[in-house]
Amino acid sequence: MQSAEISIIIPTYNESKNIRGILEHIQKSIPRNLQAETIVVDDNSPDLTAKIAEDYFHSIREKTTHTINVIKRKAKTGLSSAILNGIQQATGNTIVVMDSDFSHPPNIIPKMIETLKQTKCDIVIASRYVKGGSIQGWPLKRKLMSKIATVIAKKGLGISPKDPMSGFFMFKKNIISGLKFDAIGYKMLLEILVKTKGVKIQEVPYTFTDRQHGNSKLGASTVFDYCKSVWKLYKYGREVRKEEKRTSVRFLSKAARFFTVGASGLGVNYLASMLFSMSADMWYIHATIMGIMFSITSNFILNKYWTFEDRDFDTKRTLAQYGKFAGFSSIGALVQLGMIYYLIDEIGITYPVALMLAVGVAAFSNFVLNKKWTFKEKVWS
């Protein structure tokens, strides 16, 4: 089967009065040049929603390239988990999630696609709470609940979109690869927003119209699920922040050790050069070369053992590391020379400042290069 460019996910539970109509509307709304698939995720609705969807697809399949798959789950296991199931089955990289009860108008899908393309963002939210958006037919109580839930998400979880509670959204599937979801309750978008923090988001206004047929499945347990989900996401965010802090502390402490070793190398260099020139009565050039070799060696051993805590002194491995380390040290010296020349002759900076900058840059790039290539660590770890 050809994979789709866009996958539309429709969770359903007892939507026999809506399903056919919404599928027709979606079909009309998707631009013809897009290979589309609709995935209905039904939880064994007693009113036979799944069968209606399948029959509808059989009646049109000859006339269109737009496919409709129906995932039949055994029991009602929740909206978010249905959406997640649909996402896992989707073959397109652009995913649309929407309700089946006409609260979410399919005719804004083209505008969402345009926004995704033109702004090169990763998530487009159909939003009730940006300019031009609104809600029709909800009692005050439901409107209030929605507002409160939104404030909790924004303040408590540090989420910035105006309508993170929307059930109508589009995103690039690749942004969630590798992520694990709890998919509790109703708020799949909220969980995606928390776990993909940093991706680009746009909102497109729409009017939410309360359903004409059937009943909302939102109840007291949905509210309870919401609290549970926010709590889990809050803990998740805290863990991520802690981990980031641990990483920066680790990185900085390794850099500090590396620079300390570098400073000790200056001493070793001086002492060794002096000793050779005095006691062995060596030519001063030879003595200096010996000093440099001694300091590179002591720097290498200290960095291996102390900075990068690599205690494996297998001969082959250690010699290979030593070669790279010495190589990077020479490159560092050349970088330092080149920079000093450039800063003084081309830019006209004074020697003390130029020297400080050049030593700093050479030492830091030496640190990064050795971390990555000699001791095979991730740079940011």
Ligand code: GDD
């Ligand atoms: N498969 C499956 N399993 N589908 C479900 C389940 C379930 O347990 N619960 C609900 N659905 C389906 C419904 O059939 C409908 O298509 C859609 O999910 C939304 O359910 P409603 O019960 O109509 O929700 P709502 O109108 O109160 O709230 C919707 O709109 C809000 C505003 O955008 C939801 O999408 C909310 O998440 C959203 O915040």
Ligand code: MN
């Ligand atoms: Mn609804």
